[in-house]
Amino acid sequence: MAKIKKKKTGKKTFKRKKKEALKVRFPLQAPRGTKDILPKDAPYWDFIYQVAKEVLESYNFQFIETPIFEDANLFVRGVGRETDIIEKEIYTFYDKSGCLLALRPEGTASVMRAYLENGMESWPKPVRLYYFGPMFRYDRPQAGRFREFHQIGAEIIGEADPIIDVQSIQILEKIFAGLGLKNLSLQMNSIGCNVCRPRYEKLLKDYYQLNRSKLCKQCRQRLKKNVLRLLDCKEEKCQQLANNAPQTVDHLCEDCGNHFKEVLGLLDDFQISYNLNSRLVRGLNYYSRTVFEIWPTYLEEGAQSALGGGGRYDYLLKELGGKPTPAIGFSAGCERIIAKMQSDNVPLPMRPQPQVFLIQLGNLAKKKSLQFFEKLRVAGIPVAESFGRDSIKAQLKRADRMQVKWSLIIGQKEALDGTVILRNMESGMQEIIDQDKIIPILLKRLKNHL
Ligand code: HAM
Numbered sequence: 001m002a003k004i005k006k007k008k009t010g011k012k013t014f015k016r017k018k019k020e021a022l023k024v025r026f027p028l029q030a031p032r033g034t035k036d037i038l039p040k041d042a043p044y045w046d047f048i049y050q051v052a053k054e055v056l057e058s059y060n061f062q063f064i065e066t067p068i069f070e071d072a073n074l075f076v077r078g079v080g081r082e083t084d085i086i087e088k089e090i091y092t093f094y095d096k097s098g099c100l101l102a103l104r105p106e107g108t109a110s111v112m113r114a115y116l117e118n119g120m121e122s123w124p125k126p127v128r129l130y131y132f133g134p135m136f137r138y139d140r141p142q143a144g145r146f147r148e149f150h151q152i153g154a155e156i157i158g159e160a161d162p163i164i165d166v167q168s169i170q171i172l173e174k175i176f177a178g179l180g181l182k183n184l185s186l187q188m189n190s191i192g193c194n195v196c197r198p199r200y201e202k203l204l205k206d207y208y209q210l211n212r213s214k215l216c217k218q219c220r221q222r223l224k225k226n227v228l229r230l231l232d233c234k235e236e237k238c239q240q241l242a243n244n245a246p247q248t249v250d251h252l253c254e255d256c257g258n259h260f261k262e263v264l265g266l267l268d269d270f271q272i273s274y275n276l277n278s279r280l281v282r283g284l285n286y287y288s289r290t291v292f293e294i295w296p297t298y299l300e301e302g303a304q305s306a307l308g309g310g311g312r313y314d315y316l317l318k319e320l321g322g323k324p325t326p327a328i329g330f331s332a333g334c335e336r337i338i339a340k341m342q343s344d345n346v347p348l349p350m351r352p353q354p355q356v357f358l359i360q361l362g363n364l365a366k367k368k369s370l371q372f373f374e375k376l377r378v379a380g381i382p383v384a385e386s387f388g389r390d391s392i393k394a395q396l397k398r399a400d401r402m403q404v405k406w407s408l409i410i411g412q413k414e415a416l417d418g419t420v421i422l423r424n425m426e427s428g429m430q431e432i433i434d435q436d437k438i439i440p441i442l443l444k445r446l447k448n449h450l
Pocket of ligand 1: 105106107108137139144145146147148149150151153154155283284306307308309310311313328329330331332333334335336
């Protein structure tokens with residue numbers, strides 16, 4: 001079983017922390033780096049999932065859902081032991097039978113595991129799968145960076161043609177456009193294959209060894225294990241060094257060079273503008289060849305940059321025990337998308353608001369109203385009620401506050417003779433109508449805005 005580095009904690013400190021953790025502290029709070037999705041934000045989530053689903057299904061992607069926790073080794077092998085995600089950020093735990101499990105830090109490795117486990121290797125290629133859901137990474141929380149966050153993701157398995165790279169980018173851009181996001185910039189790079197990348201990494205290592213003293217502490221450590229990550233360090237002094245470092249695109253083998261040239265040529269043909277970013281290497285080890293991210297053009301200070309990112313991972317399936325199969329995919333962070341929608345004041349489609357309020361008076365009427373509510377709901381009339389309240393005044397006040405056009409009132413008399421009072425909330429005019437006839441009447445009036 002693969003080892004996952006544990007933060008060193010003295011026995012005493014650990015015991016003290018464990019004891020403290022068992023104490024209940026009021027007020028209870030969501031764990032650091034997580035947040036509740038509150039009703040006020042629910043329309044954003046609905047909208048994101050709806051747009052992503054529509055776009056992805058129009059490109060023939062099929063939905064897949066994998067467990068939130070997996071065997072930890074899947075991520076060690078898939079994402080890479082030397083990545084920050086595995087070294088520092090993965091949440092692991094032993095279950096009661098002693099299995100080492102991990103909360104998924106990302107979706108691609110899980111989807112590939114499910115692909116292999118469920119015989120999708122025999123499906124006609126390419127296989128297109130998409131998913132939504134929470135991911136978990138233990139990192140220092142800050143604006144746009146959470147310990148639990150949500151992704152929409154898509155994977156295209158079984159196709160190496162550069163046109164698929166461009167189509168993936170196009171799809172991600174279509175999703176962002178459908179969500180009304182503007183001022184985005186596409187960052188592009190190629191990190192080569194198993195032939196040219198080791199050669200490039202050697203060159204990079206030599207370059208950084210010469211400049212070792214100018215590196216931040218973390219990069220000095222990374223130099224031993226994951227030299228590519230030095231290129232995207234956020235420290236000022238490391239950034240300066242990265243600017244002068246050898247660039248991957250200058251050291252690609254012929255096949256990777258041609259592949260990347262074709263990708264860029266197609267982006268030009270489709271008028272998709274991009275920024276060649278030689279420092280874009282991504283934080284997961286499974287990538288090969290094309291990698292990309294989409295950033296907001298204007299970044300608020302301290303905010304996390306990428307709204308979404310992805311790339312090719314032509315070796316991952318073999319690494320996980322499958323046949324060598326090229327693949328590409330992307331995912332996008334919902335919290336960052338929502339923050340961008342909010343800062344850009346993107347209008348959301350309005351949810352149907354209740355247009356009718358059902359008022360009841362007396363026990364029999366209350367019972368009748370419950371059945372009547374169901375009939376209205378099934379007929380597609382957005383209706384609200386306040387069954388817990390008995391006074392007509394309180395119910396009318398509620399209806400007023402909800403700004404409904406119509407109220408339906410059922411009292412003891414109406415409950416017995418099968419009628420209902422229809423009240424126009426603006427004019428106060430009231431009509432008595434048979435309960436059997438009220439639905440078509442209401443539908444007509446609502447349709448004609450009467
Ligand atoms: P990733 O770049 O690690 O890629 O994450 C994708 C997106 O998830 C980011 O661009 C960002 O929007 C969001 N994200 C990542 N970490 C956080 C965080 N701590 N808090 C909030 N949002 C975050 C992947 O996960 C790959 N699986 C993408 C992929 C799919 N590559 C191929 N297929």
